[in-house]
Amino acid sequence: KAGVTQTPRYLIKTRGQQVTLSCSPISGHRSVSWYQQTPGQGLQFLFEYFSETQRNKGNFPGRFSGRQFSNSRSEMNVSTLELGDSALYLCASSPRSSRVGYEQYFGPGTRLTVT
Amino acid sequence: KQEVTQIPAALSVPEGENLVLNCSFTDSAIYNLQWFRQDPGKGLTSLLLIQSSQREQTSGRLNASLDKSSGRSTLYIAASQPGDSATYLCAVSYDNYGQNFVFGPGTRLSVLP
Numbered sequence A: 001k002a003g004v005t006q007t008p009r010y011l012i013k014t015r016g017q018q019v020t021l022s023c024s025p026i027s028g029h030r031s032v033s034w035y036q037q038t039p040g041q042g043l044q045f046l047f048e049y050f051s052e053t054q055r056n057k058g059n060f061p062g063r064f065s066g067r068q069f070s071n072s073r074s075e076m077n078v079s080t081l082e083l084g085d086s087a088l089y090l091c092a093s094s095p096r097s098s099r100v101g102y103e104q105y106f107g108p109g110t111r112l113t114v115t
Numbered sequence B: 001k002q003e004v005t006q007i008p009a010a011l012s013v014p015e016g017e018n019l020v021l022n023c024s025f026t027d028s029a030i031y032n033l034q035w036f037r038q039d040p041g042k043g044l045t046s047l048l049l050i051q052s053s054q055r056e057q058t059s060g061r062l063n064a065s066l067d068k069s070s071g072r073s074t075l076y077i078a079a080s081q082p083g084d085s086a087t088y089l090c091a092v093s094y095d096n097y098g099q100n101f102v103f104g105p106g107t108r109l110s111v112l113p
Helices: none
Strands: A003-006 A011-014 A021-022 A031-038 A041-051 A053-057 A064-068 A075-079 A087-094 A110-112 B006-009 B011-015 B021-026 B032-038 B042-052 B055-061 B061-068 B072-077 B086-093 B101-103 B105-112
Touching: A003 A087, A011 A021, A021 A041, A021 A087, A021 A110, A031 A075, A041 A064, A041 B101, A075 A087, A087 B055, A087 B086, B011 B021, B021 B086, B032 B061, B032 B072, B032 B105, B042 B055, B042 B061, B042 B072
Parallel strands: A011 A110, B011 B105
Antiparallel strands: A003 A021, A021 A075, A031 A041, A031 A087, A041 A053, A064 A075, A087 A110, B006 B021, B021 B072, B032 B042, B032 B086, B055 B061, B061 B072, B086 B101, B086 B105
């Protein structure tokens, strides 16, 4: 079974621009979560989507948004980029099922650099 | 505030040693606790997931325990190998579907040949 895939793997953007990151979960997984990882703040939860609905949201400004499609693929968008948005963005998928379990499986991440 | 801490921040051991990594969480009302490893510049690899009703989980040379009442979890690694060198992260979930993890800062482990 293929793992979680994220595209692109690396991205360089300029302040003020916007960016869209993509995540394809493991087949059959309906939950997709996004995390931001920086050296200073560590791993922080952004939001989770389940069956195309945002179920949980972390403490990030409204510039960070996401969506999930009917095939469970998810996109994350950051508008008006700031230097502090430079980070590794990780996507995780989960069956989110009492029958199969709640374990999260992470993708390799997208390294975003804002200049 | 729900916080997760990990001790030690870094650990260096010779190959073959058994070792214990510690994770503490301030709010004991957790649903799941999951241990991950992260290699430099890479994503996270799931090691073990412990549901709140469980006390421990084992996979190969790894054993994770959970004590909800004291807000602690330990990851025991037996017979360490150089390939175990990585950062180990503990994550705790407080929502009823086990998502929205709060991560600890990690323990950076170096196993010397």
